[in-house]
Amino acid sequence: MLIRLRFGGTPRRPAAARPGTAFALSVDGERIEALPGHTIAAALWRAGIVSWRRTRGEARPRGVFCGIGVCFDCLVTVNGRPNQRACLVPARPGDAVDTRAGTGLGGDET
Amino acid sequence: MNGVTRPQSPDGVLRLAVIGAGPAGMEGAVRAADGAVAVTVIDAGPAAGGQFHRQPSPLLHALPPASQARLPSWSPSWLPSPALAPHRAGRGWAALKSRFDRHVAAGRVRHLADHHVWFAERAGGGFRVHALVGPAQQSSIRVDADALLLATGAYERVLPFPGWTLPGVVTAGGAQAMLKGSLVLPGREVVVAGTGPLLLPVAAGLAEAGAVVKALIESADMRALLRPAPALAAAANPGKLAEAAGYAARLAQYRIPVRSRHVVVAAHGGERVEAVTVAALDALGHVLPGSQQRISCDSLAIGHGLLPHLGLALTLGARVEDEPAPAVVVDGEQRTCVPALWAAGEASGVGGAALAQVEGEIAGRSVAAWSRGPRRAWQDEDHARSPAWTSAERRRGRRREFFAALDAVYARDVTWAERVDDDTTICRCEEVRAGAIRRVLRDDAASDPRTVKLLTRAGMGWCQGRMCAPAVAGLLAERSAARERGGAEGGGAPGPSALVSSRPFARPVPLGVLATLPPDEEEGTDEQP
Numbered sequence: 001m002l003i004r005l006r007f008g009g010t011p012r013r014p015a016a017a018r019p020g021t022a023f024a025l026s027v028d029g030e031r032i033e034a035l036p037g038h039t040i041a042a043a044l045w046r047a048g049i050v051s052w053r054r055t056r057g058e059a060r061p062r063g064v065f066c067g068i069g070v071c072f073d074c075l076v077t078v079n080g081r082p083n084q085r086a087c088l089v090p091a092r093p094g095d096a097v098d099t100r101a102g103t104g105l106g107g108d109e110t
Numbered sequence: 111m112n113g114v115t116r117p118q119s120p121d122g123v124l125r126l127a128v129i130g131a132g133p134a135g136m137e138g139a140v141r142a143a144d145g146a147v148a149v150t151v152i153d154a155g156p157a158a159g160g161q162f163h164r165q166p167s168p169l170l171h172a173l174p175p176a177s178q179a180r181l182p183s184w185s186p187s188w189l190p191s192p193a194l195a196p197h198r199a200g201r202g203w204a205a206l207k208s209r210f211d212r213h214v215a216a217g218r219v220r221h222l223a224d225h226h227v228w229f230a231e232r233a234g235g236g237f238r239v240h241a242l243v244g245p246a247q248q249s250s251i252r253v254d255a256d257a258l259l260l261a262t263g264a265y266e267r268v269l270p271f272p273g274w275t276l277p278g279v280v281t282a283g284g285a286q287a288m289l290k291g292s293l294v295l296p297g298r299e300v301v302v303a304g305t306g307p308l309l310l311p312v313a314a315g316l317a318e319a320g321a322v323v324k325a326l327i328e329s330a331d332m333r334a335l336l337r338p339a340p341a342l343a344a345a346a347n348p349g350k351l352a353e354a355a356g357y358a359a360r361l362a363q364y365r366i367p368v369r370s371r372h373v374v375v376a377a378h379g380g381e382r383v384e385a386v387t388v389a390a391l392d393a394l395g396h397v398l399p400g401s402q403q404r405i406s407c408d409s410l411a412i413g414h415g416l417l418p419h420l421g422l423a424l425t426l427g428a429r430v431e432d433e434p435a436p437a438v439v440v441d442g443e444q445r446t447c448v449p450a451l452w453a454a455g456e457a458s459g460v461g462g463a464a465l466a467q468v469e470g471e472i473a474g475r476s477v478a479a480w481s482r483g484p485r486r487a488w489q490d491e492d493h494a495r496s497p498a499w500t501s502a503e504r505r506r507g508r509r510r511e512f513f514a515a516l517d518a519v520y521a522r523d524v525t526w527a528e529r530v531d532d533d534t535t536i537c538r539c540e541e542v543r544a545g546a547i548r549r550v551l552r553d554d555a556a557s558d559p560r561t562v563k564l565l566t567r568a569g570m571g572w573c574q575g576r577m578c579a580p581a582v583a584g585l586l587a588e589r590s591a592a593r594e595r596g597g598a599e600g601g602g603a604p605g606p607s608a609l610v611s612s613r614p615f616a617r618p619v620p621l622g623v624l625a626t627l628p629p630d631e632e633e634g635t636d637e638q639p
Contacts, residue, residue, distance in 0.1 A: 019170045019293075020170075035170060035292075035293075036167070036170070037166070037167025037168065037170040037292065038167070038170075038292050038294070039291070039292055041288065041292075042288060042291070042292030042293075042294045045288065045292075045294040045295070045296060046292075046294050050277040050278050050296060050297070050382055050409075051277035051381060051382060055541055057540070057541040058541055060275060060541070061276075061277050061381050061382070062275065062277060062538075063277040063278075064280055064284060064288065064296070065275075065279070065280055065281060065284065065538070065577075066265060066266065066280075066281050066283075066284045066577070067280060067281060067283070067284025067285065067287045067288050068161060068265060068283070068284060068287050069154065070265045070573060070576055070577075071538065071572075071573045071576070071577050072539065072571070072572030072573050072618070073538060075572070081246075084245070087284075087288070088154075088245050089245040090156075090245060
């Protein structure tokens with residue numbers, strides 16, 4: 001389900017930033033690195049992942065669309081909580097992101 | 111407003127709740143607090159500034175590079191961020207932030223960051239605002255206020271086309287927000303497309319960050335921008351036109367091919383976008399046969415202008431108009447038709463950050479005047495005499511005129527529907543295709559967005575119709591035009607606000623939060639320490 005770009009999603013000239021030390025989180029058990037201050041979506045983009053959800057009707061791939069929390073296309077399960085907007089939720093060390101559970105239907109929490 | 115007695119909190123200080131901490135909300139909060147109003151600002155962002163002044167996460171320790179994109183002051187106010195730009199807008203932002211921070215430090219403004227308003231209601235002669243807390247959104251708090259300022263901002267309008275749901279297709283503003291907030295790119299080879307002044311800085315910003323911008327596809331005639339119409343020239347000061355011309359230079363510097371009067375007619379790919387097809391438009395806006403061309407890319411940043419967030423205003427009963435553009439209707443002091451309810455910024459008509467800020471100033475001063483006595487208005491107090499009022503009103507007028515003239519350059523895409531085949535997804539959440547919507551319209555089973563929603567589920571999903579409302583309105587207009595051609599009365603198609611109207615909740619709320627609300631609705635304390 002993870003779609004990787006041929007290139008990473010980090011600006012070629014990130015000289016404008018001096019981010020803190022990268023930390024690890026897992027995506028479907030696979031380790032990726034994120035920078036302090038990243039949202040889950042940013043960490044996924046940085047790892048070259050642009051899709052992390054299947055629609056519940058046609059099983060189409062989806063990822064970030066609006067980028068500001070309005071469209072709900074980037075929903076993902078983080079640490080067992082389904083339907084989190086990846087573009088809003090800050091990434092934290094050790095987070096477990098699960099793209100396999102994300103149907104958009106939601107669990108008992110919604 | 112007349113005839114309404116000003117409600118009073120026990121200690122005699124008027125309580126104002128401001129929803130949104132962009133340029134309008136911050137300036138409104140500051141001006142009201144200047145006038146001894148107790149202000150609570152509720153905002154979804156992790157820091158004040160809104161979309162326009164979006165800051166890179168402080169944890170990224172971003173430095174202002176000398177070459178950072180210079181944003182024009184007419185940029186849509188939700189355009190992320192001149193925060194890094196060492197120029198006029200940057201200094202204005204620093205001043206606004208410093209005035210805002212001073213009030214916060216002094217306890218005159220309480221800033222609830224990362225609070226997502228899901229409901230606002232009239233209660234006890236004032237308002238009660240309910241907000242989910244933090245990214246987890248597991249709990250809700252309430253804020254009671256005597257007056258309410260809606261400074262809810264805007265989001266991007268995207269008109270659907272085949273392939274627009276593919277991963278890698280993002281809104282232009284979203285791409286910019288991810289870049290500015292987190293310093294990440296959607297891909298390496300980006301096509302920027304759509305229409306509106308937002309596209310220029312987005313293309314320049316992405317190129318500056320190292321993406322190869324394969325093309326900037328603008329459906330309007332950009333010559334009108336670079337050789338401005340008299341109305342635009344008259345409304346603008348020369349500096350603003352120089353900014354626009356500056357963008358032409360920057361696009362050239364990054365060798366970004368600009369195609370004006372072109373549109374993206376389809377995005378292609380299986381698991382993500384791999385290419386787009388663009389086509390030229392003829393004088394009437396129809397695709398020129400044979401002009402299609404394929405451009406390979408790994409991402410597409412697209413936008414067709416901005417739409418204000420109107421949900422809370424509609425819930426509270428404020429009058430909203432769709433023409434000439436969606437907006438909460440306000441009077442000269444930014445008051446809505448609902449007593450004690452003000453609106454400013456994009457909510458009362460999209461017009462850019464500078465306009466939003468002066469509208470916030472007027473609204474904040476108006477609230478302060480009202481707090482000094484029932485039935486008082488700022489204008490009544492010192493309208494004719496006050497240089498402050500005259501100045502604010504003049505600045506607002508100038509900025510409105512300029513944006514209207516600019517907006518006229520980016521004329522509405524009236525031929526959009528003919529480029530949408532029946533297979534095109536319209537509602538992203540519920541996966542409703544154009545054919546399903548056209549069917550209920552053709553059968554005359556539906557003639558308004560609400561019935562379309564009930565029959566097809568378009569607009570019934572997570573985003574509450576925000577993404578598909580313009581497209582549903584466009585298909586209704588298409589049907590209306592067809593009926594007129596057939597001799598029947600077309601009737602004006604209702605605008606997008608009809609799809610988002612009459613929703614009790616402004617955003618999805620976990621059932622757990624509702625279930626745990628005690629009968630007296632004491633979700634949580636909002637008492638000040």
